[in-house]
Amino acid sequence: MTAGLPGTGIGSLFYVLLTVWMPFSELFALAQGRSSWKRWRLIAMQWAMLSAIIVGIWYFTELLLWAYVCLRTWLDSSFVMETNTGLMAYVSLIGGMVTLTLVLTAMFVLRSIQRVKRSRQAIVSASRPLAGLQATLAPTGSLREPVSTTV
Amino acid sequence: MVADLSPANPQPGQPNAKPRSGLTVLIPAYNEAESITDTVRSIQDQTMPPEEIIVIDDFSSDNTGDVARALGVTVMRPPKNTGTKAGAQNFAMPHVKTPYVMAVDADTTLEPGACELLLNAISDPAISAACGFVIPRHVKTLWERGRYMEYLFAFTFYKPIQDFYDHPLISSGCFSIYRTDHLRDNGCWSNRTMAEDMDLTWSFYQAGRGVRFVPEAVCYPIEPHDRVLMGKQLKRWSHGFIQNVRQHWKGVLEVPFLRSSVFVAMWDAVIASFAYLIVIPLLAIFVNPLYLIGYLIDIPFVLIPAMVRGVQRGELLRVLASLPGYLILRIFNGIYMLKAVWLEIVMRRSLRVYEKGH
Numbered sequence: 001m002t003a004g005l006p007g008t009g010i011g012s013l014f015y016v017l018l019t020v021w022m023p024f025s026e027l028f029a030l031a032q033g034r035s036s037w038k039r040w041r042l043i044a045m046q047w048a049m050l051s052a053i054i055v056g057i058w059y060f061t062e063l064l065l066w067a068y069v070c071l072r073t074w075l076d077s078s079f080v081m082e083t084n085t086g087l088m089a090y091v092s093l094i095g096g097m098v099t100l101t102l103v104l105t106a107m108f109v110l111r112s113i114q115r116v117k118r119s120r121q122a123i124v125s126a127s128r129p130l131a132g133l134q135a136t137l138a139p140t141g142s143l144r145e146p147v148s149t150t151v
Numbered sequence: 152m153v154a155d156l157s158p159a160n161p162q163p164g165q166p167n168a169k170p171r172s173g174l175t176v177l178i179p180a181y182n183e184a185e186s187i188t189d190t191v192r193s194i195q196d197q198t199m200p201p202e203e204i205i206v207i208d209d210f211s212s213d214n215t216g217d218v219a220r221a222l223g224v225t226v227m228r229p230p231k232n233t234g235t236k237a238g239a240q241n242f243a244m245p246h247v248k249t250p251y252v253m254a255v256d257a258d259t260t261l262e263p264g265a266c267e268l269l270l271n272a273i274s275d276p277a278i279s280a281a282c283g284f285v286i287p288r289h290v291k292t293l294w295e296r297g298r299y300m301e302y303l304f305a306f307t308f309y310k311p312i313q314d315f316y317d318h319p320l321i322s323s324g325c326f327s328i329y330r331t332d333h334l335r336d337n338g339c340w341s342n343r344t345m346a347e348d349m350d351l352t353w354s355f356y357q358a359g360r361g362v363r364f365v366p367e368a369v370c371y372p373i374e375p376h377d378r379v380l381m382g383k384q385l386k387r388w389s390h391g392f393i394q395n396v397r398q399h400w401k402g403v404l405e406v407p408f409l410r411s412s413v414f415v416a417m418w419d420a421v422i423a424s425f426a427y428l429i430v431i432p433l434l435a436i437f438v439n440p441l442y443l444i445g446y447l448i449d450i451p452f453v454l455i456p457a458m459v460r461g462v463q464r465g466e467l468l469r470v471l472a473s474l475p476g477y478l479i480l481r482i483f484n485g486i487y488m489l490k491a492v493w494l495e496i497v498m499r500r501s502l503r504v505y506e507k508g509h
Contacts, residue, residue: 009418009419009422009423009426010415010418010419010423011415011416011419011423012449012452014411014412014415015308015309015312018312018316019312022312022315025315025316039315042311042315043315045311046308046311046312046315049307049308049455049456049459052451052455053451053452053455053456056451056452056454056455057448057449057451057452060447060448060450060451061444061448064444064447064448065444068440068441068444083439083441085441088441099418100415103414103415103418104411104414104415106414107404107410107411107414110404111404111405111410114401114404
């Protein structure tokens with residue numbers, strides 16, 4: 001099965017950035033003696049595809065814009081393209097990068113919150129045996145004062 | 152070769168030495184009389200055949216069990232329908248005695264070396280599961296073509312990257328191998344979500360275990376050929392994805408790389424679907440029709456990896472002819488995903504009925 005919408009949204013950008021990072025990651029692996037020719041071949045293949053994708057998107061966008069202008073001119077001969085498509089492209093790219101950064105940042109914030117929660121729970125559960133002991137002994141007057149279990 | 156060279160196995164050079172694979176293949180089947188023969192034959196014809204093939208005839212109303220029995224494999228039939236693929240596979244697990252177990256869908260055939268390739272991958276003790284490249288067997292209808300493109304793209308571009316970073320997102324349920332003891336430690340396949348393969352993969356990662364993707368090991372499932380069957384499958388997958396995110400998100404946060412790919416996939420499932428189905432049309436109507444190119448602008452992103460694989464397979468024309476199917480399937484994907492998010496997260500109505508859609 002596949003998850004989500006492959007090829008759509010910030011996922012595309014995420015995998016583009018991962019591809020860009022691949023050789024640098026492999027250099028770390030090389031330094032640790034974990035690299036292999038098979039992995040470098042994969043990197044070369046992914047980079048070749050990514051290069052073709054970038055060039056492809058560039059020219060395909062040009063083609064789409066040309067087709068759009070032709071269609072609009074055919075429908076209305078006085079049509080003049082006023083939209084700054086270059087600006088649109090940059091805004092989309094930067095918007096995608098910002099969104100991806102925010103999503104990943106949100107994930108790390110969530111992870112930090114979970115870790116804090118977990119450590120608090122660990123402290124509470126560590127204190128429980130003493131609390132139970134306190135409740136057992138309290139009626140006899142052996143342990144009347146609250147015991148701090150925070151460390 | 153496979154790392155199973157225990158004393159019980161004949162060593163190379165011995166007369167009639169036939170390496171033992173240490174593998175049992177489980178084939179859950181419900182009314183699969185038409186497709187089970189091809190599946191079993193493709194497994195029997197493997198370069199490294201399994202020691203046992205078990206067909207779990209999940210209380211079929213057709214003669215699936217008889218067809219399988221005639222092929223010389225073990226057939227098990229539960230006293231009543233287990234309700235899910237996970238249930239059927241779990242039913243056979245007590246019978247598995249080999250160190251490796253493989254799950255193959257009853258409508259999926261394998262290339263002759265596929266088992267051997269996955270056995271090689273899982274011979275690494277750190278690896279608990281390995282999966283292969285999935286390509287639809289029939290590519291005729293619009294829906295099959297859409298799925299063909301989706302798989303060619305995802306398995307050529309996304310999955311090798313995930314594997315490079317040691318975390319394939321899913322070990323596909325239609326064709327995966329597992330270490331039997333690790334699978335048992337996990338409680339085998341869980342019924343708690345509609346996507347038992349994703350559930351198992353993410354559980355392995357959280358237990359500190361590894362999963363591998365082997366692109367050379369190719370399998371060919373039969374994909375939904377019409378809208379109704381595709382709808383059932385998309386419903387199951389989209390709900391399964393959301394259910395797994397709900398089930399595992401805390402654990403996933405502790406798994407490097409997986410957490411990023413899951414969060415990004417979840418974001419896209421919600422926001423990209425919403426943008427694709429609602430925002431782009433509204434912008435095109437009320438702001439500028441130019442926004443409609445948003446539907447087409449990323450075509451090279453999908454098409455180029457698919458073409459690369461298509462050229463390798465000698466199927467370039469088929470790839471090009473399948474592109475419209477992908478664009479239509481993507482819209483349906485978005486609809487089902489948004490619906491699943493709404494029902495599972497907002498309405499808290501979790502999908503619990505497993506509807507077979509191939």
